[in-house]
Amino acid sequence: MQIPVINTSHHPLPEYQTAHAAGMDVRANLTAPITLKPLQRALVPTGLFLEIPVGYEMQVRPRSGLAYKHGIGLVNSPGTIDADYRGELKVLLVNLSDQEFVVQDGERIAQLVVARHETVQWQAVETLTETARGAGGYGSTGVH
Numbered sequence: 363m364q365i366p367v368i369n370t371s372h373h374p375l376p377e378y379q380t381a382h383a384a385g386m387d388v389r390a391n392l393t394a395p396i397t398l399k400p401l402q403r404a405l406v407p408t409g410l411f412l413e414i415p416v417g418y419e420m421q422v423r424p425r426s427g428l429a430y431k432h433g434i435g436l437v438n439s440p441g442t443i444d445a446d447y448r449g450e451l452k453v454l455l456v457n458l459s460d461q462e463f464v465v466q467d468g469e470r471i472a473q474l475v476v477a478r479h480e481t482v483q484w485q486a487v488e489t490l491t492e493t494a495r496g497a498g499g500y501g502s503t504g505v506h
């Protein structure tokens with residue numbers, strides 16, 4: 363799939379790190395480092411403007427290495443980039459550790475996964491089909 367992109371950053375475009383990776387690592391585009399105190403969040407710019415094909419979305423997901431080593435996550439994980447969005451792709455980082463974390467210019471801060479999605483029309487009804495699960499959820503299975 364080809365995705366039109368305007369790259370206003372001075373970094374390479376997001377790229378797959380291995381042959382069959384699902385996610386492309388995306389880099390922060392900063393004029394100065396961003397310091398995140400514990401529990402602080404920041405909307406981090408990437409300098410990228412995309413045109414995702416209709417019928418697809420882009421998911422912005424955390425990197426497990428940053429999460430494990432530094433407690434860095436995404437507040438809105440996974441972020442959703444809509445096909446009709448023409449603004450700058452940004453990444454909403456949060457520091458869930460008890461120590462300061464500094465985001466550097468060019469750092470790989472998240473990964474981007476492109477996925478197909480459906481567009482739904484609601485069909486209003488009065489009853490739903492019966493199932494074995496019924497209304498059970500929230501840990502209902504395996505309980506005697």
Ligand SMILES: O=c1ccn([C@H]2C[C@H](O)[C@@H](COP(=O)(O)OP(=O)(O)OP(=O)(O)O)O2)c(=O)[nH]1
Pocket residue numbers: 422438440441442443444445447450451452453454
């Ligand atoms: O991590 C993210 C999430 C969203 N966006 C952009 C693309 C997306 O299409 C738009 C709107 O995102 P969303 O629908 O999640 O936010 P909202 O709070 O519902 O805002 P809006 O009312 O603009 O839809 O913001 C990002 O750049 N990064």
Ligand SMILES: [Mg+2]
Pocket residue numbers: none
């Ligand atoms: Mg929205």
